[in-house]
Amino acid sequence: MAEITDTALQGTSKSPNTITLQEFNNRIKRLLADPSVMNCWVVAETTDVRINQHCYLQLLEKNPKTGATVAKIKAIIWGNQFRFLNARFKQVTGRDIGNDMKIMVCLSVNYSPQYGLTVVINDINPEFTLGDMERQRQEILNRLTQEGIIGQNKTVPVPPVLQRIAIVSAAGAAGYGDFMKQLTDNKYGVCFYPCLFQATMQGVKTVPTVLAALDKVEQNQHLFDCVVIIRGGGGTEELNSFDNYDLARRVATFPLPVIVGIGHERDITVLDYVAGIRVKTPTAAAEHIILQAANALAHIGDLSNQVVSIARDYIARAKEQLSYYAGNLPIMAQRIIDTNTLRLQNFIQNIPLHVQRRIEGENAQLARQKDAIKNAVAQVKMKETMRLEALGDKIELLSPRKVMARGYTLTTCEGKIMTDAAQLEAGKLVTIHFRDGKVVAGTQSVIKDK
Template sequence: MTMDTNGGCNALTLSQYAALIRNLVARDTNLRERWVTAELSDVRVANHCYMDLIEKDASGRTIAKIRATLWSNRYYLLNAKFRAATGANLQSGIKVMLRGSAIYHEQYGMSFNISDIDPRYTLGDMEQLRREILERLQKEGLLKLNGTRTMPLAPQRIAVISAAGAAGYGDFLNQLGGNPYGLVFYPVLFEATMQGERTAPTVISALRHIEMVADAFDCVVIIRGGGATTDLNGFDNLELARAVARCVLPVIVGIGHERDRTVLDEIAHTRVKTPTAAAEWLISHAADTLARIETLTRDIAGLAQSIISGSREQLSQLETRLHTTARQGLSNASQRLASIESLIPQLSRHCLQNAAQRLDNIVHRLPDAGRATLRLQRQKLDYFQQNLCSAATSGLQNATQRLDNIARLVKAYSPQATLARGYSLTLVNGHAVTDASQLSPGTSLTTRLAKGEFTSTVTAIENNI
């Protein structure tokens, strides 16, 4: 301890203060061998295993963080225990339950030394997340939506979402191409990351690209090979689940083994175990359709043969009946012709008698009809004569009146009438003057009035109008 410069109480050095903290932490039994739940972050192995333990709130904001250490003599043992239960190594992003003690070091600060792990917590957390997502999808009406998409009887145009170099994708192609029926499939790869944090966004992006050309495909297949259970965590994602549920094409999922089930397995149209199983499912459906087509072809051929055979028999019967019917028809027709032939003379006499009677009636009515027609025509001539005289008289009166009107107009607009209203007519050499520019000083003018005329001489000209 040292004295301060003012002679006051003693002050601790930083190392002394840190040592006090270390001793307090070491003596506190509540900080020893306690079970703690947290999310692993920044996990790295360099003989020993170092990591950060973090806790996030509902919004994803980190609210607590502490360094943690798993010494090599415990790391390999606990990692093997965790892998045996979950199928995955300790890695960033998973939630765990760890047992350990708080340690404070003067140089490195506070840390958590891990002594044990309970894998059941991790498995339970993953299952809880799946249940929450499925409940949300159920409320949104999306849980069974993709299952309602119509799967073609023989889907051959396949949009595949997988990693390009993945063994599972290769197994899928080999199984399709080597099918024993010689069936042809047309798979197109839409590449995506199939594990880790980029799984959900890359698979969603692939689905969006597929939907832009959805008419070119019959279905979507999402596949990856087996692996750690926690490798499938990327498929337990709400947004990815929504994208798969809403996909306009039926989706087949083969992303794990029998014991690995994800949210996508619950919402996809069809769930199979592995990529190979997905290929076998497609081959089986196409083969079943081919078999049904072949069966229908045989049935149609047999039915056609039966119809043809029956038709031939019917034609033979009809041919026999036709000869009999034709002979009977000819015999009946001959009888009817004979009957008609015998009736012709009698019918002819009857028709002639009727015609003669009608002619006699016309001859008797003809004089009366002629006289009536002549009377009618005389009446029409009398009527026309009367109307013609009236019309001629009226026409002459109208024409006379119009001529009188025209005469009055001609008189009203005559030159003499115009002069009588106060106007005058100026002449030069007997011609009327209408433009002052035609005159020059000294020109002799004759001005005619309604009564008389006089002579004048031009002295000046003005063109102001």
């Protein structure tokens, strides 16, 4: 490193005029006293919220298309003012001031020469945040409506009795405990078969763990009648996770009926709009299931009473009929005997007449059959005679004598009829048959036609 000499120092220009740091800070303070940076209403998102007597936070502005942060500044709400503003904010929105909120705040810039620059929140508009929350919820509902699935789970058939229940909740949650106690202690003595699929029911893990639980239920859907998603009461900010599109879509398209009981009576989430059955609280969910089973039991009881009543009426009518038959049995028996006796006498009297008629009928049929046989034999005889005559004529026409009468001869050799010159040999004796005789001749040679 080069050494800086006294000569080099002597060669520098004269030092400029200086001011104190306090004076510099006062100049900044005077610049920041501009009214344009006092009591300005600003819309921003919150992050890194910390409460330690005062409320410290960062305000962000993001690009609506890319989500990238385009502006960021630290701010503070002084202790007394924070308690007042937070109480008013919670009264309107149901939530404490926290992270990941879109808020409208009144900002001022304060500058202290001792402590530096401070952005102070003087006021907040909770109605703006409430409107933004409702806007996000309405956007989800509109999207589900456009996709045609918002009411799909409401069309899933609900069994008459919901006994095999898949529960999505946190094991140690008070809402889950209330639900189970209500279910097991029901006054009707109905036996239910609940199965817990654990999930985180508040915070950033709510959506992924509830979705994972629903996936497990769907893999075993044949084992269950319905799904119950329950969570006890709490701050409204703890229920914001249920205003989620992916979760709402999963519930809307779930193949089993979904019962949602989240929060208190005043709390409404997107899941309440898409679930097949919406109740106010976990306890109300259990009451709904118990009431449905009780109605089924009452219906069965009504059917049983109807069966008993019908059976009693039937037995009473049967007894009356039996008494009637018992009283009239001797008279009816005598009437039957008298009637059958009369019929028997009529049969006996009519037997000779019936026999005579039967014999006459059979004789007439026998005569008809005899005539038919004679006619059939005559027809067969005539047909066979005509057939034999026709055959005789054909044989006569085909007789060799008839053929020879027309000038043809028949040649035999050694008792065999010769039909081809190739059958003969020179020197052989042949017999030539004529119509009126025969000639024996010898063959000198055999000449075949080409």
